[in-house]
Amino acid sequence: MIKDTDIFKIRDAVDIYLIGEDILQIYFMNTRKQLQFKANKLTLLLIECIDGKKSILDIKEKLEERIDKEIDLEAIKQVFSHIFQKGIIVENKSSLHEPYISDEAKERYDRQINFFGDFLPGATRKYEAQQKTQESRILIFGCGSVGGWIATELAMCGVENFMLYDGDNVEESDISRHIFFEDKLIGDPKVDALEKYLLKINPHIKIEKYHQFLMPDTDITDLISRADFVVNTADEPYIGHTSLKISRECIKHKKAHYIAGGFDAHLASTGELIIPGLTPCVDCYADYFNEALKGWKPKPHPVKERYQEIGGLSSMSLFSASFGVIEIIKYIAGLTNFKTYSKSRGEFLFDTLDINYLDVKRDINCKTCGEIVYEEA
Numbered sequence: 001m002i003k004d005t006d007i008f009k010i011r012d013a014v015d016i017y018l019i020g021e022d023i024l025q026i027y028f029m030n031t032r033k034q035l036q037f038k039a040n041k042l043t044l045l046l047i048e049c050i051d052g053k054k055s056i057l058d059i060k061e062k063l064e065e066r067i068d069k070e071i072d073l074e075a076i077k078q079v080f081s082h083i084f085q086k087g088i089i090v091e092n093k094s095s096l097h098e099p100y101i102s103d104e105a106k107e108r109y110d111r112q113i114n115f116f117g118d119f120l121p122g123a124t125r126k127y128e129a130q131q132k133t134q135e136s137r138i139l140i141f142g143c144g145s146v147g148g149w150i151a152t153e154l155a156m157c158g159v160e161n162f163m164l165y166d167g168d169n170v171e172e173s174d175i176s177r178h179i180f181f182e183d184k185l186i187g188d189p190k191v192d193a194l195e196k197y198l199l200k201i202n203p204h205i206k207i208e209k210y211h212q213f214l215m216p217d218t219d220i221t222d223l224i225s226r227a228d229f230v231v232n233t234a235d236e237p238y239i240g241h242t243s244l245k246i247s248r249e250c251i252k253h254k255k256a257h258y259i260a261g262g263f264d265a266h267l268a269s270t271g272e273l274i275i276p277g278l279t280p281c282v283d284c285y286a287d288y289f290n291e292a293l294k295g296w297k298p299k300p301h302p303v304k305e306r307y308q309e310i311g312g313l314s315s316m317s318l319f320s321a322s323f324g325v326i327e328i329i330k331y332i333a334g335l336t337n338f339k340t341y342s343k344s345r346g347e348f349l350f351d352t353l354d355i356n357y358l359d360v361k362r363d364i365n366c367k368t369c370g371e372i373v374y375e376e377a
């Protein structure tokens with residue numbers, strides 16, 4: 001309910017154009033949404049007055065001065081209500097109670113917080129989104145090119161709690177593919193090397209490290225239950241197996257997770273966000289592939305050691321990692337209504353720049369996720 005003393009301002013990332021005499025074109029820079037509506041002279045004057053300082057009563061007075069006529073307050077409030085609902089204006093933040101974020105964080109994440117604001121109604125929800133991001137505890141299996149870059153980008157977004165799981169040590173060939181590994185770290189555990197890099201970005205980050213391999217009998221129940229969000233990039237012994245193990249445990253604990261793509265046969269695949277009870281789980285994907293490949297008989301490859309012939313390009317891996325972080329941030333910061341979410345895994349094609357998405361649906365009879373009921377985060 002809008003009050004006479006409320007103060008509003010035009011959103012920072014909104015541009016307004018006048019087409020002809022009376023058509024207003026609104027352009028939202030961050031979401032690329034566009035709106036158009038017919039506006040009378042009074043509405044045009046009113047919008048000119050919304051400066052983040054004047055209250056609705058002040059603006060009424062100002063308009064009456066301009067046109068030398070009394071104006072109905074309710075009519076003005078109706079215009080405010082309309083453009084507020086459309087997200088064109090927000091309450092002036094100085095007049096509101098804001099969720100707690102330190103001044104340092106406000107300054108550091110200023111651009112990002114404003115970006116969040118364009119996906120959320122009102123003026124304070126963007127701070128809540130930043131607060132949620134900072135407080136989330138992210139468990140990452142696999143700290144190689146994709147997992148390490150996901151951790152790095154999340155740290156840049158403000159995530160301050162990580163659990164890093166990887167049994168590997170840094171090797172010579174890692175140096176050319178991973179931003180956070182350097183020559184002097186060869187031989188060190190990858191979790192240690194990544195920890196050093198994340199702390200350079202933000203010394204407040206808290207990190208739990210697990211320098212061990214994920215095996216079929218490894219008990220990950222405790223780790224999953226303590227995480228807010230789980231990422232899998234562990235491709236050894238095989239990404240399909242680690243993903244099944246992790247996804248089943250996550251579904252049991254109702255934890256959203258991301259199965260990243262971006263390596264070996266999945267180079268530049270987008271990976272998939274899995275929300276228990278809402279999206280397909282890894283078993284749903286497995287069933288989809290079993291059905292799609294029905295009748296296909298694998299023929300043994302004549303070359304046994306194919307590893308060296310499998311290509312890689314760091315930009316393709318980083319594309320997958322960045323794509324994954326966009327999805328993860330949307331989830332942990334609460335920026336998207338996932339009930340309308342419909343994207344499955346996609347494959348980004350280097351030559352045409354197309355992304356081909358698979359059409360995988362959640363199987364309501366799935367033995368892993370079929371009976372799970374979605375709970376909003």
Ligand SMILES: [Zn+2]
Pocket residue numbers: 280281282283284285363366367368369370
């Ligand atoms: Zn399923």
